[in-house]
Amino acid sequence: MKPYQLATVSCPSLIVECGGEIIQTAVIKTFKKNPNFPGSVLLLKVVLTLSLEEMYTPPIVLKVIDHRPFGRKPVVGQCTIDCLEQFRCDPYRINSEMVMSAKGINTLVFTHVSSLKIQSAVDWWSKFYASLGEQEKCGPYLKKGYDTLQVYNSELEEVPQFQGLTDFCGTFKLQRGKSEDEEDDPTVVGEFKGSFRIYPLSDDPGVPAPPRQFRELPESGPQECLVRIYVVRCIDLQPKDNNGMCDPYIKITLGRKTVDDRDNYKPNTLNPDFGRVFELSCFLPQDKDLKIAVYDYDLLSRDEKVGETVIDLENRLLSRFGAYCGLPQTYCTSGVNQWRHQLKPSQILQNQAKLKGIPPPRIEGDGSSLTFSGRQYSLQDFEANSVNHQHLGPARERLALHVLRNQGLVPEHVETRTLCSSYQPNLSQGRIQMWVDIFPKSLGLPGPPCDITPRKAKKYYLRAIVWNTTDVILDETSITGENMSDIYVKGWMPGMEDDKQKTDVHYRSLDGDGNFNWRFIFGFDYLPAEQLCVVSRKEHFWNLDKTEFRVPPKLIIQIWDNDKFSLDDYLGAIELDLLNLIPPAKSPEKCSLKMIPGMPGSSLTKRPNPNSLFSQKSVRGWWPCMMEQDGKHVLGGKVELTLEIVEEKEMEERPAGKGRDEPNMNPKLDPPNRPDTSFFWFTNPCKTMKFIVWRRFRCIFIVAIILLLVILFFGILFYSLPVC
Structure with a gap:
């Protein structure tokens, strides 16, 4: 509640008017410490016929008055509820039927598994990408039979089956009209939280009154809660820098507490992967509004807010849909899907029975069968085709969890919230994917938090040894009239053009043969789970931070003709995908353009089982290099290579130098045996x-x-x- 006439609202009460009848609540005497009413349920009998036509139904008028010294009771906020249809109910209906089985709430389990043999440990991001259907990034996660989660493309409050999370109580904006001394329009000065149930009463005094509503209510006192905020990533943020980018970071406000994550800003990106977990304590309902803002980091000027989103934690805690902590697919006691709720599934199921007013669940013997709400469930019905793994918990709890997931409760999820700006409230400033867990401390300690730290790239090295070339185009004519080429080979990995390497020159090749025995070494950062290389570089020399790019791991090999007094001549190239490597030929006679997919006569257009160098580790053979002449692809030469992938630790154990430099080992490269005619005539x-x-x-x-x-x-x- 905002101040009224320069004085804070300290002792409010609520007046409810409908159809000429008035009822008033007790006064909240400790408003700052506990804004809840001491008596939660009031019964107002309106003696009139409620018309079926909504336009003729009298409204509900809410007035908040503040009890001030000397008997003053000003109205400090007011709200008129015109539409009462949403509050009509059948008093004989079981309360908990509002928590119905929601169709489509269960997470889609993808059965397709990536065929690439990548040896990598699964993490939370594997689970996230598997849930999005991006199998190329989740590695062997699905194959192991692990859980997926639900990724909502909107706020959790906007998901239709969860009724805006206002099934327990709604939020009504209190306004204050203009006074004689005020020229401003009515503004929102506070909020009232509550709910209404409208139902008819019999005129016959002998008919018993229908059952009272709102029978199972939480305690009216403040609850101390532990709140975990998981910020996964942002999507399509509005640019805030001159380069069309942004340097975003997270700032969280809950009550009087603020967490500024400025030190962990993400430079030069509109789609940052944060992977941050924030843990705060609060008292509800005083600290109900959780504000998550995204700011743009600036070194010399004031940081600018990109946008923010506000979450009502009280609604999530009180909702009968269990929005305070989503339910996973299976009950696991370890691993990436470890149970993080305070209560076990069987305890939550007992609470559900209490809310519905039905007998508690009865679990048979070893926990393989369970009776709930007059229906019998069997564990075999839920896990008949599932893959068992070592992280699963007891059968009793697994079955209880499966039954809970049929009650329409909020599943384990990631929600996508729109970031808004106060200057342009109706224009999206980007989206943030996240979720919130709320744990009342009165229920005990929660499980461990999820580790959603962004994946870190591992250091790998690609060793490429250029042994020989053959059938290279003879591009030059010597002073004596002979066709020849001064051959050398160049190589690099896309995205890392600053690290281009080339061999020495094989001068005066008269038959297209070249001998090199030359080693290229390319270091790169690689994400095995996503099968992408991470490249960081400054786009301009004046940039303070590097921009991160992700590119597929490839190697480009080119053959050139060396010219001392003019530009070198390009003779051919081949691009080798290290994840889908073209099988090399064992001899130069079997090496041709037909080896390249998409070329006429190629037998490798469709390969069901790609060859990954990360799996093979090492391969040697001949590859063709092609160039374009007169609009056609022609063979520019053939190159013999050895390709080897080594990790950083193996690089230290088995060192090797570039070219033929020391340490010249693994393997040792001898000087090439070139003909006597291979020299530069000018020197x-x-x-x-x-x-x-x-x-x-x-x-x-x-x-x-x-x-x-x-x-x-x-x-x-x-x-x-x-x-x-």
């Missing part, structure tokens, strides 16, 4: 005369020398003859 004039000029023009040289000697002989002879 070796003697070899040029011996291996180029002499070998090609030796006959001409010999004839010229003989001819010169003959001419010299006859010249001396004629010179020696006596003059007549």
